[in-house]
Amino acid sequence: MKATNLLIASALLIFGAQAFAARSSSNYRLENESHDPGAADRSSASYGSMTRLPGAESQPRSSSAYMARSGSLGALIAPVSLSLQVSNDEPDEGTQISVTASAMLDDDTQLTVPSSEIQWTTLAGPLSPPDPGGEINVPFLLNHTAAALKASWMGLDKQIDFSLRNAGSDNYGLLANEGLEDEWQALHCDANQDQIISPAEAALAHPDADPDEDKMNNLNEYLTSTIPTDANHRLAVQLMSLNGSTATLQFGPVAPGLTYKLWFKSALSAERQLIGSFPAGAPHAGQTIEIQDEDAAENVGFYSISAERTNES
Numbered sequence: 090m091k092a093t094n095l096l097i098a099s100a101l102l103i104f105g106a107q108a109f110a111a112r113s114s115s116n117y118r119l120e121n122e123s124h125d126p127g128a129a130d131r132s133s134a135s136y137g138s139m140t141r142l143p144g145a146e147s148q149p150r151s152s153s154a155y156m157a158r159s160g161s162l163g164a165l166i167a168p169v170s171l172s173l174q175v176s177n178d179e180p181d182e183g184t185q186i187s188v189t190a191s192a193m194l195d196d197d198t199q200l201t202v203p204s205s206e207i208q209w210t211t212l213a214g215p216l217s218p219p220d221p222g223g224e225i226n227v228p229f230l231l232n233h234t235a236a237a238l239k240a241s242w243m244g245l246d247k248q249i250d251f252s253l254r255n256a257g258s259d260n261y262g263l264l265a266n267e268g269l270e271d272e273w274q275a276l277h278c279d280a281n282q283d284q285i286i287s288p289a290e291a292a293l294a295h296p297d298a299d300p301d302e303d304k305m306n307n308l309n310e311y312l313t314s315t316i317p318t319d320a321n322h323r324l325a326v327q328l329m330s331l332n333g334s335t336a337t338l339q340f341g342p343v344a345p346g347l348t349y350k351l352w353f354k355s356a357l358s359a360e361r362q363l364i365g366s367f368p369a370g371a372p373h374a375g376q377t378i379e380i381q382d383e384d385a386a387e388n389v390g391f392y393s394i395s396a397e398r399t400n401e402s
C-alpha cells in the first residue's frame with residue numbers, strides 16, 4: 090500500500106510540470122505561459138484578458154498596450170485617441186467648470202474615461218487638475234490669464250487650453266475689496282511678480298499705506314497715476330519764477346485720462362481760487378507741464394494742484 094501511494098504522487102508531479110513549463114521548438118518559444126483551469130483572468134507583459142461572461146461585475150484591466158473591456162469574454166481593446174470636452178474654455182474667474190474625457194477605441198467605439206483614471210498635469214496658468222468628478226474651480230485672477238492642462242491615459246496625451254477671464258478688478262486674495270485695482274496693487278507690491286501676495290506685500294499695497302513715504306498714500310498715487318514706490322514720483326506744483334505779476338509754474342507728472350486743476354489761495358486759511366483746468370493729453374504723459382499765471386500777486390500765496398479722472402484711458 091505504501092508503494093502505491095508513492096507512485097500516484099509522482100505521477101501528479103510529472104503532469105503538473107508538463108502543463109506549466111515554458112515550451113519551445115526551433116520555430117517558436119512561448120514565455121510566461123500561465124494556466125488557469127478555473128477560467129480565471131490571464132495576463133502577460135503584453136496582453137490582458139478576462140474570461141468573464143458579459144454582464145458579469147468586473148473592473149476593466151490594462152497593460153501598457155491593451156485593456157480588457159469590462160464584463161466581456163476575453164475581449165481586448167486598444168484606445169487610439171483621447172479627447173477632452175470642457176463645459177467652458179473661456180470661464181470667468183471664481184466659477185466652476187467641468188471636464189469629461191473619452192477615448193476612441195480601435196473598434197470605433199467610445200469609452201468614457203473617469204477623471205480619476207487620468208494623470209493630469211498643469212502645463213500653464215493657475216488651474217489645478219480636475220477633482221475625481223472632473224470639476225475645476227477657476228481661481229480669482231489679477232488679469233486675463235492663459236492656462237493649459239494635459240491629460241495622460243494609456244499612453245495617450247491630450248492638451249486642453251483655457252483663456253481665463255478676469256471678471257472683477259478688486260477680488261484677488263489679500264488685495265480684494267480695498268477699492269484699488271488688484272493689478273495696479275500687485276504691479277507695485279508683488280516683489281517677484283509671481284502673483285503670490287504675502288501679508289507683508291498686501292500691507293504695503295493697502296490704500297492708506299505710503300511705502301515710498303512721499304506723503305501721498307497709495308490711494309492718492311493711484312488716483313493721480315503716480316508710482317507708489319518712488320518718492321520722486323508724486324503729483325506736485327512748483328513755482329519756478331515770479332516776474333512782476335507773472336508766475337511761472339510747473340506741475341506733474343501728468344497722465345492721460347486725468348484733468349488737472351491749479352488752485353491759488355492767498356493764505357492757508359483763505360478760500361482757494363481756481364486758476365485753470367488742464368487736460369493732460371497723450372503728448373504730455375509722464376511729463377511736467379509749465380504754465381504762467383499772469384495775475385499772480387507779488388505777495389505770498391499758495392498754489393496747489395488737484396487731479397480728477399475724466400475718462401477710463
Ligand SMILES: [Ca+2]
Nearest residue numbers: 230255257258
Ligand atoms: Ca480679478
Ligand SMILES: [Ca+2]
Nearest residue numbers: 259264269271
Ligand atoms: Ca484691490
Ligand SMILES: [Ca+2]
Nearest residue numbers: 299301303305
Ligand atoms: Ca506714496
Ligand SMILES: [Ca+2]
Nearest residue numbers: 316317319322
Ligand atoms: Ca510716489
